[in-house]
Amino acid sequence: MSNAGRRSELARSLRTVRERIDRACAQADRDAGDVTLIVVTKFFPAEDVRRLHDLGVRDFGENRHQEASQKFPPLREEGRELRLHFIGQLQSNKAAAVAGYADVVQTIDRPRLVGALARGAREGHRPVDCLVQIDLEDLDARCPSASARGGITPDQALTLSDLVAASDLLRLRGVMAVAPLGIDPAPAFRVLQGIARRIRADHPEAQWISAGMSGDLEAAIAHGATHVRVGTAILGSRPPVR
Numbered sequence: 001m002s003n004a005g006r007r008s009e010l011a012r013s014l015r016t017v018r019e020r021i022d023r024a025c026a027q028a029d030r031d032a033g034d035v036t037l038i039v040v041t042k043f044f045p046a047e048d049v050r051r052l053h054d055l056g057v058r059d060f061g062e063n064r065h066q067e068a069s070q071k072f073p074p075l076r077e078e079g080r081e082l083r084l085h086f087i088g089q090l091q092s093n094k095a096a097a098v099a100g101y102a103d104v105v106q107t108i109d110r111p112r113l114v115g116a117l118a119r120g121a122r123e124g125h126r127p128v129d130c131l132v133q134i135d136l137e138d139l140d141a142r143c144p145s146a147s148a149r150g151g152i153t154p155d156q157a158l159t160l161s162d163l164v165a166a167s168d169l170l171r172l173r174g175v176m177a178v179a180p181l182g183i184d185p186a187p188a189f190r191v192l193q194g195i196a197r198r199i200r201a202d203h204p205e206a207q208w209i210s211a212g213m214s215g216d217l218e219a220a221i222a223h224g225a226t227h228v229r230v231g232t233a234i235l236g237s238r239p240p241v242r
């Protein structure tokens with residue numbers, strides 16, 4: 001596809017998603033400015049990030065260290081102001097490196113990561129915004145094993161939040177979750193909102209709820225999402241998973 005063709009395709013889908021967000025906010029009696037759209041550019045080239053940036057997008061999401069660490073530093077060197085959100089499962093041995101370039105790490109789901117992220121933030125001389133990832137898969141204990149998508153159980157979320165908040169260069173900003181696949185996401189988002197409220201009681205700065213993707217952003221906004229992470233609805237379908 002030509003450059004102009006891709007650009008207008010992205011402009012169109014971006015507009016559609018922004019309209020969905022505005023409508024969902026209106027329905028939930030919320031201010032549209034309260035919801036940040038994070039465009040998830042995983043699997044798509046830096047050229048698409050540039051096009052989206054030219055269209056006004058400033059928040060981007062990536063889920064793989066290798067890809068993110070190659071794609072984004074050159075864009076910053078071009079002088080583009082942007083916030084990079086790391087939304088993939090974090091390996092302990094990559095966490096420090098991720099904290100070196102990501103502005104937000106959304107997927108903190110075990111105590112071990114906290115020390116590594118703090119080290120990365122310290123080495124990079126920059127604070128990192130952090131979200132604790134909640135596992136919403138086994139709310140009714142249908143699947144007792146840890147979910148493949150990662151996340152900490154709701155009852156351990158407070159302790160992990162305390163740990164993040166206690167670290168100098170890590171700024172606890174709230175919670176993140178992926179709704180369970182194939183069932184109504186609303187009950188899961190409601191649970192997430194309750195967890196967020198409990199964390200906020202101890203940590204008033206933890207105002208963010210990152211929830212909602214291409215298929216369920218309306219339900220997430222109805223339940224207090226402050227950040228939605230949208231890939232497919234803007235960029236099109238990704239190549240099949242490796």
Ligand SMILES: *Cc1c(COP(=O)(O)O)cnc(C)c1O
Pocket residue numbers: 040042063087088178212213214215229230231232233
């Ligand atoms: C890929 C991804 C998204 C975007 O999903 P879409 O359905 O393509 O909008 C959101 N959140 C996470 C954690 C992801 O890995």
